Amino acid sequence: MPERGIVSSTAMLVAHAQAGHLEDAKRIFDAMPAVNVVASNAMLYAYAEAGNLRIARRMFDEMDERDLVSWNAMLSAYAQAGDLHEASRLLDRMKEWNTVSLTVLVAAHGRAGNLGESKRIFDQIQDHNVVSRNAMLGAFAQAGHVSEAQSLFDSMLERNLEWNLVSWNTMLDGYARLGFLDYALELFSRMKFRDLVTWNTMITANAQNGYLGKAKSLFYQAQSRDIVSWTAIVSAHAQHGEITQASRFYLSMPERDLAAWNAMLAAFAQNGHSRTACELFPEMKMVERPDDVSFLLILHAAGHLGEVSRGLSWLASMSSDYGLTPRKLHYSCMVDLLARSGYLSDAQALIDSMPYVEDAMEWTCLLAACKGHKDVHFGALAAKRVLSLKPSNPGAYVMLANVYRKS
Structure with a gap:
């Protein structure tokens, strides 16, 4: 050639x-x-x-x-x-490395929460640039060391060092994720340039902290929006129990990803619309591959409806159909569903057979269910297991006394 x-x-x-x-x-x-x-x-x-x-x-x-x-x-x-x-x-x-080589590791250790290693490698860099400083800025923010992040950020501005919009967005995200919304808002107001990441950071931060009005105001002010913006506003309405509004925004989304589907699934499952959540899940599976969060939400919904067979089917489907390993929370949801539906022996069998170390939570679920089903035998068994795992729990005695009183 x-x-x-x-x-x-x-x-x-x-x-x-x-x-x-x-x-x-x-x-x-x-x-x-x-x-x-x-x-x-x-x-x-x-x-x-x-x-x-x-x-x-x-x-x-x-x-x-x-x-x-x-x-x-x-x-x-x-x-x-x-x-x-x-x-x-x-x-x-x-045999040789440069600023790029070390910056890659500064950022990687920062994402992993290894702040000390990020600082050690950062100090080895002889020719710093905006990318290396942003990597260290992100490591500080990720670890919650806001004061050190702010010091580095200020030094970049005061000494006229190279900086860019990534620097501002990294600092903004650090404040927002840690709940320092006043500082985030002050920094946001100082920004001469903003991009979609900037707006999404502020919309999401206000949504997650319960400031629905502010989140909506920012959503409508943003010059452009993407799937993150829409998902944040859906979640914000859901957190306030405004399911109709959450659904309206959800249906207006120009596109949806797994996070968007999960947000709407959570809105229904956690606000008393469990049956709607169960109806949405099969629709979701037609276009998106559910993850462990999806299954946790749908098991939660099934629990409120007493849908034992569907719950067991979904738990089995995680591994057989999607290659997902159920976490302990998935098993706990299923134990609660079985116990509340009166399948006390099955709930006990699942606790004993699950591939995780049992704790007091599962047995407390079983003990609580025994009161409603007036089952002294399983109530005594569950109380004994709760106390063996958590001897200082006086609530187990009270719950067992209630089981005896109701039987």
């Missing part, structure tokens, strides 16, 4: 890789009779972005030529996947 053809093919490959078009990138890559390091790096990036870490590593190991971009791409792939052990091992093998 002439040099011009290689250059144009490489340019097209890079474009497809950066756009996330893995199949198109692979088709161009496979058709190239001669591959240069730029093309290999682009393909490596495409595999990593698609989450194909194993294929990316195999390609990296088989590359005839690697440059610093190759090493940084593989390093970033491990960091994004949360495999910090392998990322650190790869860094140790690198």
Whole structure:
């Protein structure tokens, strides 16, 4: 292939890789009779972005030529996947590294909550830039160290260091997530430029903290909205018990993702509309693959309706149909459903057989149900288990006395 053809093919490959078009990138890559390091790096990036870490590593190991971009791409792939052990091992093998290499690890350790490691690596960077400072800013905010984040942010402004909208949004998100809405609002008012991330941060923060009016005001002020904006306002109305309004916004959404479906499922399940939640769930499964949150919400709804067979079916479906491992909360919901529906022996059997260490919560659910069903035998058994797990719980004696009184 002439040099011009290689250059144009490489340019097209890079474009497809950066756009996330893995199949198109692979088709161009496979058709190239001669591959240069730029093309290999682009393909490596495409595999990593698609989450194909194993294929990316195999390609990296088989590359005839690697440059610093190759090493940084593989390093970033491990960091994004949360495999910090392998990322650190790869860094140790690198003959040279730059600000990008270390910044990747600063950000990764920050996301993992390893603030000390983020600071240690950050201090090793000799040539800081806005990206490295933003990574450290995010690590401070993630760990809840707002004062240190603010100090770094202020130093970037006061000393005329390079900063960008990401810096402002990172600081804003730190305040918002920790509930410091007054500080977030003050920072928001100082921002000369705002993007969709800015608006979504403020809408979500006010929605999650119960400020429905402010969340709606920001929603309507935003110059553009996306699925995050719409989902936040649906959840805000649901938290206030305004199911009709939540449903209206939900139905007006131009598109929906799993988070949006879960938000509406939660709105129905947690506000006394359990039957509607159960009707929505099959509709949801036709367009979205439910996650463990979806199943937790629908088991909660089934519990309020006493839908034992559907609850058991949904619990089994998690692993058999979707490859999800039920968490302890899923089992607790099912125990509560069985017990309240009068299936006391089945509830006990599920507690004894679940792949988690039992605690007082499950047995307390069973004990509470025994009062309504006037079952002294299971009541005494449940009370004994509660007290063996939590001896200082006087409520178990009171609940057992109520069982005897009702029987």
